[in-house]
Amino acid sequence: MANSEYEYVKREFEFDRRLPASNWIVVRIDGCHFHRFSKIHAFEKPNDENALRLMNACATSMLEKFPDIVFAYGVSDEYSFVFREETEFYQRRESKILSLCVSYFTSLYGMKWKDFFPNKDLREPPYFDGRVVCYPNMKTIHDYLAWRQVDCHINNHYNTCFWMLVKSGKTEKEAQQTLKGTFSKDKNELLSQQFQVNYEDEPAMFRKGSSVYRDKVETKVKTDDYGNPIKRIRLAITVSNLDIIGPEFWEKHQYILQEGKYRYEYVKKFDDIHRLPCCNWIVVRISACQFDQFSLIHSFDKPNDETALSLMNASASLMMEQFPGIIFGYGFSNEYSFVFQKNTELYQRNERLILSSCSSCFTSFYMMKWKEYFPSKELVQPPKFEAEVLCYPKPKIVCDYLSWRQAECHNRNQYNTCFWMLVKSGEEENKANEILKGTLSKDKNELLFQRFQMNYNNEPAMFRKGSCTYRQKVKVSGDVVRDGWDVAVTHVDMGPDFWRKHMSIFDK
Numbered sequence: 207m208a209n210s211e212y213e214y215v216k217r218e219f220e221f222d223r224r225l226p227a228s229n230w231i232v233v234r235i236d237g238c239h240f241h242r243f244s245k246i247h248a249f250e251k252p253n254d255e256n257a258l259r260l261m262n263a264c265a266t267s268m269l270e271k272f273p274d275i276v277f278a279y280g281v282s283d284e285y286s287f288v289f290r291e292e293t294e295f296y297q298r299r300e301s302k303i304l305s306l307c308v309s310y311f312t313s314l315y316g317m318k319w320k321d322f323f324p325n326k327d328l329r330e331p332p333y334f335d336g337r338v339v340c341y342p343n344m345k346t347i348h349d350y351l352a353w354r355q356v357d358c359h360i361n362n363h364y365n366t367c368f369w370m371l372v373k374s375g376k377t378e379k380e381a382q383q384t385l386k387g388t389f390s391k392d393k394n395e396l397l398s399q400q401f402q403v404n405y406e407d408e409p410a411m412f413r414k415g416s417s418v419y420r421d422k423v424e425t426k427v428k429t430d431d432y433g434n435p436i437k438r439i440r441l442a443i444t445v446s447n448l449d450i451i452g453p454e455f456w457e458k459h460q461y462i463l464q465e466g467k468y469r470y471e472y473v474k475k476f477d478d479i480h481r482l483p484c485c486n487w488i489v490v491r492i493s494a495c496q497f498d499q500f501s502l503i504h505s506f507d508k509p510n511d512e513t514a515l516s517l518m519n520a521s522a523s524l525m526m527e528q529f530p531g532i533i534f535g536y537g538f539s540n541e542y543s544f545v546f547q548k549n550t551e552l553y554q555r556n557e558r559l560i561l562s563s564c565s566s567c568f569t570s571f572y573m574m575k576w577k578e579y580f581p582s583k584e585l586v587q588p589p590k591f592e593a594e595v596l597c598y599p600k601p602k603i604v605c606d607y608l609s610w611r612q613a614e615c616h617n618r619n620q621y622n623t624c625f626w627m628l629v630k631s632g633e634e635e636n637k638a639n640e641i642l643k644g645t646l647s648k649d650k651n652e653l654l655f656q657r658f659q660m661n662y663n664n665e666p667a668m669f670r671k672g673s674c675t676y677r678q679k680v681k682v683s684g685d686v687v688r689d690g691w692d693v694a695v696t697h698v699d700m701g702p703d704f705w706r707k708h709m710s711i712f713d714k
């Protein structure tokens with residue numbers, strides 16, 4: 207296919223989730239609203255043999271169509287399909303595998319309906335939903351199938367009793383009441399004593415569900431010259447209603463779920479690279495971990511240590527030099543958010559590489575600059591920063607994100623300012639929290655003014671507004687004066703006025 211100028215919409219936005227290698231892939235489909243569907247089509251209760259045989263016929267055709275399905279297990283309106291561990295079916299693309307399985311099964315169900323219900327018209331289109339689950343080893347895939355069969359037993363045992371009671375004249379409510387809290391052996395007793403039914407004599411398809419797989423069967427292929435039959439072992443798709451919880455079945459059929467024989471290169475398939483979608487602004491937010499302890503050990507001023515904040519800003523400026531793709535930074539307290547231009551190709555937008563290199567780089571700058579900002583303070587504990595990556599498709603949303611962080615800065619700083627003023631004036635910390643509980647912004651301003659004659663708005667802007675970091679054009683003097691760029695740090699409101707003045711930041 208030729209690459210048109212529009213082709214990027216696929217390349218840059220369509221991300222196919224590939225299911226991890228070396229796992230058994232299970233697609234479990236389930237009839238949608240089959241409670242209603244079975245009523246409309248007057249299925250027998252609790253089990254309609256034809257309906258179940260129709261499901262089995264569809265599952266058999268699934269195995270015929272898709273050789274990588276090695277096992278299927280079905281009960282009621284559900285069927286699980288197990289793909290072999292090393293399948294490369296549609297390169298293990300999740301949505302392809304899932305949609306194809308439910309769609310093909312649905313087609314089969316419609317097409318085969320008449321074979322099983324020759325005297326009933328389909329009165330409503332049947333449809334199924336499905337999910338995909340990966341099981342990493344033999345134990346978990348065995349346990350998955352055992353779980354479905356145990357479920358089959360529990361439901362069928364209950365339903366058998368329930369419908370026997372109802373058919374014998376009890377109301378559904380009474381039947382429910384009779385069965386409430388009963389154990390398996392109580393149900394067996396009820397069946398044998400009230401209805402002379404031995405549960406074990408019920409059809410195996412109802413009690414055990416149905417398994418579909420390729421079985422080894424001996425078939426006569428031809429006769430030799432003396433008329434003796436020549437037999438070969440062939441694999442034939444079989445439906446059985448055996449126990450698959452215990453080990454016997456699996457010991458006899460070891461070839462069904464055998465582990466794949468990989469060459470070592472397959473380990474590369476586990477490297478699941480997540481690329482951030484293009485045409486989105488990437489925000490990396492870095493925040494110091496266990497900062498309470500860190501600031502205590504290094505005796506930072508409370509609630510704000512101006513030097514520590516300046517050190518954060520200096521590290522942020524270095525980040526902007528290191529990563530030309532950063533167009534804006536905003537920080538307060540122990541956190542800093544960096545906005546990358548929407549088309550940055552940093553690490554081909556590989557999320558993990560962006561996240562890890564940013565947090566590592568910031569940590570390194572913070573340590574490097576420490577001595578310059580705290581010449582008489584030893585760095586006695588290594589600082590550590592965690593990072594998160596966010597993706598925003600519109601400048602408006604980036605601005606809203608930044609406003610949200612600035613509102614957070616305001617709320618926290620106003621609270622902390624009041625709190626430490628109260629504590630420094632002699633209040634217990636508990637009491638200070640008590641006083642501030644439920645107060646609004648204007649209450650806090652009043653408290654500061656009335657108790658401490660302090661106008662909150664006169665507090666340093668860096669504390670109240672946080673710090674914005676961005677590039678601005680400057681004249682660089684030298685032999686010839688020329689235009690250059692410098693990193694500016696300001697402490698202002700990031701309201702509409704600010705963005706009207708600085709919208710060009712997003713045009714880069």
Ligand code: GTP
Pocket residue numbers: 236237238239240241242244245249250251252253254255257258282283
């Ligand atoms: P969703 O799957 O959530 O869409 O609802 P659902 O109505 O399909 O219910 P669910 O899958 O939980 O259960 C399957 C339902 O199908 C059962 O509750 C029964 O009502 C019905 N059903 C399945 N097999 C038979 C059958 O052989 N006979 C009858 N009478 N009903 C059946």
Ligand code: MG
Pocket residue numbers: 236237238239240241283
């Ligand atoms: Mg259902």
